[in-house]
Amino acid sequence: MSELYLAIDIGGTKLTAGIVDAQGAVLIRDRVPTPSRDVWQALARLVRRVVAASPTPPAACGVGCGGPVKPDGIVSPLYVPSWRGFPIRDQIEQLTGLPTVVDTDAKALASGEAWHGAAQGVNDFIGVVVATGVSGGIISGGRLLQGRSGNAGGIGHMVVEPEGRDCVCGGQGCLDAYCSRSAIEEETGRAAQRAPRAIMERTGTLVGRALASVGAVVDLKLAVVGGSLALGFGDVFFEAAQHELDVRARLGFVSGFKIVPVGLGHHAPLVGAAALARFAPPQSFSPPSGVARPPADDTGPATGPATGPATEPTASAAGPSPSSGDGGAGGAAEGGQLSPGATGE
16 A cells, blocks of 8 residues: 555644545545634544554654644644644644644645646646635745745735724734635624625635735736635635636736636645645654654554544545656645646646
8 A cells, every 4th residue: 555644634613634645545534623622632532533544554744724833833823712832743743653744724735736636737826725714825936835934825814905804813904804714704693604695706806806916926827726615605706706816917927817626625635734744855753752653554454443433434535536646746844846747837
């Protein structure tokens, strides 16, 4: 069996973990709601359950998390208020004995879409998550853009309405203040997925407005968008976003900017987290004291099933058929290189 990866996605609404193979296929997937407190305890139980169900021990772990995220794996996700300066990388390594890479959820998504999704063969694009929060991850020149502190791509905190609503970040008029799950639910008084059509259209319009600016700044012509809200709003969202892009992205080098849904569907967060682990630059790693790294095991599936009934074996990742695992997305460290055959589209 090919090398396997433990993939984790940490969001303000749910915690998801899975096992992904070297071809980007999701073999196991499990999730639990994000609790308001004791988040680490809930995540640790989930991870143990998924690792126990893995056919063979995973080789490494990738974690996509809402930002801000520091390069040393310290996270302060805005929509997980009980985590401020939480050492998620160290905690996962202590729990599993696996070398672990942590990055923002949208940078993970971009990495996965470059590996086996809608951006295969593309050297320059932005991956966007529209869900509990709004975030972005940029691949430029075939490399995952990190920025000074590792948080490049924070499209959710671009100002789209000057003097607009207060944002959870402390700013005003941010994209996140209009298009995040909590903002929509506060405005409408109902679940975000039941938002009226006008709100769905406005969400797409504002995302398209922000993307037009990103395209001009970073020289991009493709946005790959996922997240439960964007995918749930469907064509209404994507058509409104594309219309706004067509109106505002008029310079020659951004004209024709396209916005498309993720090719990996709802598996995008886990495949992206696995891509972080698969394409991370080699580094020295020793399991933390008292933790034995899972031994290599080529004898076949583990005999014990997962302990939780929600663990879901899945045949493959949604979207395009996986190609060879030798191509790839940028890793979590600065300068992670994508496949050399990528284009500039």
